[in-house]
Amino acid sequence: xxxxxxxxxxxxxxxxxxxxxxxxxxxxxxxxxxxxxxxxxxxxxxxxxxxxxxxxxxxxxxxxxxxxxxxxxxxxxxxxxxxxxxxxxxxxxxxxxxxxxxxxxxxxxxxxxxxxxxxxxxxxxxxxxxxxxxxxxxxxxxxxxxxxxxxxxxxxxxxxxxxxxxxxxxxxxxxxxxxxxxxxxxxxxxxxxxxxxxxxxxxxxxxxxxxxxxxxxxxxxxxxxxxxxxxxxxxxxxxxxxxxxxxxxxxxxxxxxxxxxxxxxxxxxxxxxxxxxxxxxxxxxxxxxxxxxxxxxxxxxxxxxxxxxxxxxxxxxxxxxxxxxxxxxxxxxxxxxxxxxxxxxxxx
Amino acid sequence: xxxxxxxxxxxxxxxxxxxxxxxxxxxxxxxxxxxxxxxxxxxxxxxxxxxxxxxxxxxxxxxxxxxxxxxxxxxxxxxxxxxxxxxxxxxxxxxxxxxxxxxxxxxxxxxxxxxxxxxxxxxxxxxxxxxxxxxxxxxxxxxxxxxxxxxxxxxxxxxxxxxxxxxxxxxxxxxxxxxxxxxxxxxxxxxxxxxxxxxxxxxxxxxxxxxxxxxxxxxxxxxxxxxxxxxxxxxxxxxxxxxxxxxxxxxxxxxxxxxxxxxxxxxxxxxxxxxxxxxxxxxxxxxxxxxxxxxxxxxxxxxxxxxxxxxxxxxxxxxxxxxxxxxxxxxxxxxxxxxxxxxxxxxx
DNA sequence: ATAATAATTGCACAATCATGCACTTATTTT
DNA sequence: AAAATAAGTGCATGATTGTGCAATTATTAT
Numbered sequence: 001x002x003x004x005x006x007x008x009x010x011x012x013x014x015x016x017x018x019x020x021x022x023x024x025x026x027x028x029x030x031x032x033x034x035x036x037x038x039x040x041x042x043x044x045x046x047x048x049x050x051x052x053x054x055x056x057x058x059x060x061x062x063x064x065x066x067x068x069x070x071x072x073x074x075x076x077x078x079x080x081x082x083x084x085x086x087x088x089x090x091x092x093x094x095x096x097x098x099x100x101x102x103x104x105x106x107x108x109x110x111x112x113x114x115x116x117x118x119x120x121x122x123x124x125x126x127x128x129x130x131x132x133x134x135x136x137x138x139x140x141x142x143x144x145x146x147x148x149x150x151x152x153x154x155x156x157x158x159x160x161x162x163x164x165x166x167x168x169x170x171x172x173x174x175x176x177x178x179x180x181x182x183x184x185x186x187x188x189x190x191x192x193x194x195x196x197x198x199x200x201x202x203x204x205x206x207x208x209x210x211x212x213x214x215x216x217x218x219x220x221x222x223x224x225x226x227x228x229x230x231x232x233x234x235x236x237x238x239x240x241x242x243x244x245x246x247x248x249x250x251x252x253x254x255x256x257x258x259x260x261x262x263x264x265x266x267x268x269x270x271x272x273x274x275x276x277x278x279x280x281x282x283x284x285x286x287x288x289x290x291x292x293x294x295x296x297x298x299x300x301x302x303x304x305x306x307x308x309x310x311x312x313x314x315x316x317x318x319x320x321x322x323x324x325x326x327x328x329x330x331x332x333x334x335x336x337x338x339x340x341x342x343x344x345x346x347x348x
Numbered sequence: 349x350x351x352x353x354x355x356x357x358x359x360x361x362x363x364x365x366x367x368x369x370x371x372x373x374x375x376x377x378x379x380x381x382x383x384x385x386x387x388x389x390x391x392x393x394x395x396x397x398x399x400x401x402x403x404x405x406x407x408x409x410x411x412x413x414x415x416x417x418x419x420x421x422x423x424x425x426x427x428x429x430x431x432x433x434x435x436x437x438x439x440x441x442x443x444x445x446x447x448x449x450x451x452x453x454x455x456x457x458x459x460x461x462x463x464x465x466x467x468x469x470x471x472x473x474x475x476x477x478x479x480x481x482x483x484x485x486x487x488x489x490x491x492x493x494x495x496x497x498x499x500x501x502x503x504x505x506x507x508x509x510x511x512x513x514x515x516x517x518x519x520x521x522x523x524x525x526x527x528x529x530x531x532x533x534x535x536x537x538x539x540x541x542x543x544x545x546x547x548x549x550x551x552x553x554x555x556x557x558x559x560x561x562x563x564x565x566x567x568x569x570x571x572x573x574x575x576x577x578x579x580x581x582x583x584x585x586x587x588x589x590x591x592x593x594x595x596x597x598x599x600x601x602x603x604x605x606x607x608x609x610x611x612x613x614x615x616x617x618x619x620x621x622x623x624x625x626x627x628x629x630x631x632x633x634x635x636x637x638x639x640x641x642x643x644x645x646x647x648x649x650x651x652x653x654x655x656x657x658x659x660x661x662x663x664x665x666x667x668x669x670x671x672x673x674x675x676x677x678x679x680x681x682x683x684x685x686x687x688x689x690x691x692x693x694x695x696x
Numbered sequence: 697a698t699a700a701t702a703a704t705t706g707c708a709c710a711a712t713c714a715t716g717c718a719c720t721t722a723t724t725t726t
Numbered sequence: 727a728a729a730a731t732a733a734g735t736g737c738a739t740g741a742t743t744g745t746g747c748a749a750t751t752a753t754t755a756t
Contacts, residue, residue: 004742015706020743030704042686047438047657051712051743052375052446165684172680174559207563211522215559219550221582226572234569310677329658330684332520335677336513352732363716368733376714703752711744717737725730 003046011040023048025326031150038327048327064102065319066131066152067092070110070138084308085137088157091312092135099320104131110138115147133319136166139201153322157315158306160204165330167322169315172334173205173289176304177212178219179339180259180287183302185220187345189257189285192217193228195247195269196261198237206232209261209289228255244272251284257345263288263303270299270344281346291340302342307335351394359388371396373410373450379442386441387434390417390453413667414479414500415440415453418486430640432656433485436505439660440483447668452479458486463495472499481667487549501670505663506654508552513678515670517663520682521553521637524652525560526567527687528607528635531650533568535693537605537633540565541576543595543617544609546585554580557609557637576603592620599632605693611636611651618647618692629694639688650690655683 005023009016014033021029022037041048069085089105096103112119133153136145145161148154156168184192194213196206210232217224228250231237238246247258247269260266266288270280280286281299291305314333322328353371357364362381369377370385389396417433437453444451460467472479481501484493493509496502504516532540542561544554558580565572576598579585586594595606595617608614614636618628628634629647639653662681 006742016743017706017745018704020745021705024744026745028704033704047380049379049442049713050446174556175680202567207567208522210566211559211563214562215555218558218580219555223581223583224572224574232566233571235571307677314679329655330520331662332523332682334680334682336679354732364733365717365735366715368735369715372734374735376712378714381714697756699754699756701752701754703750705748705750707746707748709745711742713740713742715739715741717739719735719737721732721734723730723732726728 003044005046007044008037008040008046011044012036023327025324034326041327048325050325062100062102063132063320063323064104064130065092065096065316066134067103067105068134068136068140068148069105069107070136070140070144071107072110084158084306087308088137088312088315091309091314092316093312094309095313095316095320101316101320108140108144110141113141113143115144132323135315135319153319153326155315155319155322157311160208160332167318167330167332169311169318169333169335170205171304171306171311171337173208174212174215174334176289176337176339177209177259178216180289180302180304180345181213181216181220183339183341183345184257184259184285184287185222187285190222191225191228191255192222192257192259193225193247193250193255194230194232194261195243195258195265196231197240197243197265198231198234206261209259213259244269248273248276248278251278255284257285258287260286260288263290263292263294263301266301266303266344267294267297270297270301280344281342285345287342287345291337299344300340300342302345303340304337305340306337310335351392353394355392356385356388356394359392360384373445373448375445377445379445380438382445383434383437383441386451386453387437390455410448410450411480411668411671412450412452412478413440413444413664414482415451416482416484416488416496417453417455418458418484418488418492419455420458432506432654435656436485436660436663439657439662440664441660442657443661443664443668449664449668456488456492458489461489461491463492468492468495481671483663483667501667503663503667503670505659508556508680515666515678515680517659517666517681517683518553519652519654519659519685521556522560522563522682524637524685524687525557525607526564528637528650528652528693529561529564529568531687531689531693532605532607532633532635533570535633538570539573539576539603540570540605540607541573541595541598541603542578542580542609543591543606543613544579545588545591545613546579546582554609557607561607592617596621596624596626599626603632605633606635608634608636611638611640611642611649614649614651614692615642615645618645618649628692629690633693635690635693639685647692648688648690650693651688652685653688654685658683 005019006016009019018029018033019037022034071085093103109119131152134148136154136156139159142161145164145166149166154166156166158170160168160170181192194210214224230243230246258269260269266286269286273280278284288301288303291303314335318333353367354364357367366377366381367385370382419433441451454471456471457467479500482496484502484504485506487507493512493514497514502514504514506518508516508518529540542558562572578591578594606617608617614634617634621628626632636649636651639651662683666681
């Protein structure tokens with residue numbers, strides 16, 4: 001017999017009305033109840049089909065999306081428009097404009113980890129227009145994410161959040177790293193190392209780009225060498241100076257190219273190595289990731305340009321989807337970055 | 349005798365009216381029913397040709413998506429409706445119905461690698477209504493993909509295709525593997541191996557799931573052990589029997605859990621180990637990936653259920669986007685699978 | 697502690713969906 | 727040209743889902 005809402009209601013011993021409201025995104029449903037219903041629906045294999053006739057009239061009402069940027073005010077935003085946070089906005093507002101969505105952009109304090117604190121209380125009460133959903137820019141404390149997700153549909157941009165069921169739009173780490181490495185391999189590099197930093201907060205993109213690096217090694221049939229991978233494993237990390245010493249040592253030992261999971265790591269690397277008389281693009285190859293132009297560098301770094309505008313657009317769009325259909329499988333969208341051919345990937 | 353709608357109706361024990369409505373994109377047809385009808389039609393070899401003269405104004409507003417299933421007719425389709433190809437149809441049909449898109453489902457020969465061959469010539473010329481875009485199910489020869497992509501917007505389902513700029517919708521390998529491994533780690537496993545098979549065609553999902561495995565090792569701070577990884581590196585592969593010997597050896601040496609990148613690999617593994625007196629879920633833990641229920645197995649495998657319906661839906665949707673040419677950046681969408689707790693991940 | 701207020705949930709009824717029957721229209725066959 | 731076959735459509739109907747309002751429960755303010 002087919003699964004219907006009644007089955008779910010029976011299983012949870014609640015009324016079918018409540019089940020229906022969960023799927024129709026009705027206000028006034030306890031988030032916990034909704035979660036329980038969705039979990040049971042998945043378990044029983046229920047498929048909710050949006051009603052087809054009615055969904056046109058509904059979209060006429062104005063929605064409001066919050067854009068929360070988790071960053072110190074002076075650090076990121078005020079600095080310049082080059083910061084990722086600012087670069088994402090055009091895409092977001094483009095989508096919002098096209099679809100008559102209001103935006104409410106707020107900067108929140110990264111050090112506030114208590115969702116019940118006045119900082120967030122205020123944020124939520126201040127507005128007359130209720131938020132319908134939230135876009136998250138930069139990493140948030142997980143407690144905050146939990147609190148926000150209970151109240152609103154959320155979509156995260158660029159940064160990802162481990163195992164929690166948060167939708168996320170990001171650059172395609174795998175393709176990016178794969179392209180960079182292919183470029184190196186094409187130039188004759190056979191021993192390619194991975195150089196990162198340890199971050200105080202767990203940086204998921206480091207792991208993701210590292211895993212892309214490993215995957216490419218395997219597919220290109222290049223051997224895995226533990227000693228050419230620096231600062232990925234927690235138990236096997238180096239201090240800043242120590243790390244560079246090790247990198248120097250490995251370079252002398254035969255590593256001809258280094259993959260760095262971020263541009264700023266690569267720029268610093270280049271600077272340090274220069275002090276030791278090693279020139280990037282000549283004595284060794286190096287690539288970054290992010291496509292942030294650096295001032296005061298003579299060389300153009302080979303890197304992957306992150307498609308910020310597209311990410312912003314897709315994120316807003318995904319959130320819009322979630323507003324009308326909250327019972328939807330969590331998804332990650334990875335957009336192709338553009339490889340920027342710099343001068344640092346040259347053959348020896 | 350020729351195949352007609354009545355045949356399909358009989359086979360599915362529904363009225364012919366319903367079958368007719370499926371092909372004419374009548375509203376008020378359940379997407380599941382429609383998917384079942386399409387599947388049966390494909391199986392029986394029925395091709396729907398729209399009525400001739402009448403469709404001047406009407407059909408022009410309908411777009412047509414081709415769904416190409418690259419599989420041997422008898423192998424996959426006729427077998428049962430459990431095959432991935434068939435399971436994707438309900439989601440595709442759901443989107444198509446909601447958005448007034450016609451579907452044209454075809455099975456193509458995997459061994460035909462020449463796009464200019466009559467096999468494809470026919471496929472393209474047969475129809476009066478031109479395809480507006482193509483959904484690809486199962487891996488196609490790269491020559492065919494190239495040919496198709498030059499002619500139509502394409503989106504691939506479940507399988508991925510390396511570096512080419514093809515949009516793709518798939519299960520979230522990383523989250524799936526991460527959840528499975530976390531489950532193992534929670535149960536006390538500390539030495540987790542990876543066991544795969546070598547495939548004649550490059551299986552991207554093996555690499556992707558392998559890279560997810562490595563990423564999780566790093567994040568959980570478990571050491572990388574080359575000798576616990578079987579049949580991922582081309583230069584370091586074993587024959588079938590040889591591979592199991594090695595796996596046995598490593599298990600005796602201290603590996604307590606094995607991650608397999610696919611259910612069928614895991615089922616075979618269990619069977620072989622059983623012959624050697626090792627019981628899954630007791631003497632060692634093992635997990636698969638795909639959520640395909642296996643007949644004749646006493647134990648339920650711990651695995652990840654692929655959200656076929658959602659994948660189908662999102663793929664159709666992505667293709668629809670590409671048709672209206674709204675977004676140019678190539679993207680990969682990964683949907684969360686559901687971890688199915690079986691009996692094979694137990695602690696020793 | 698108790699009243700006032702807000703948040704959830706259930707009931708009853710309304711709306712819509714999905715499908716088969718009967719009939720119409722189009723295309724072949726005889 | 728009539729008969730036969732195949733396919734499309736209006737309508738009726740039971741199944742399923744959506745919604746206003748009242749009842750219930752939780753929360754907050756006296």
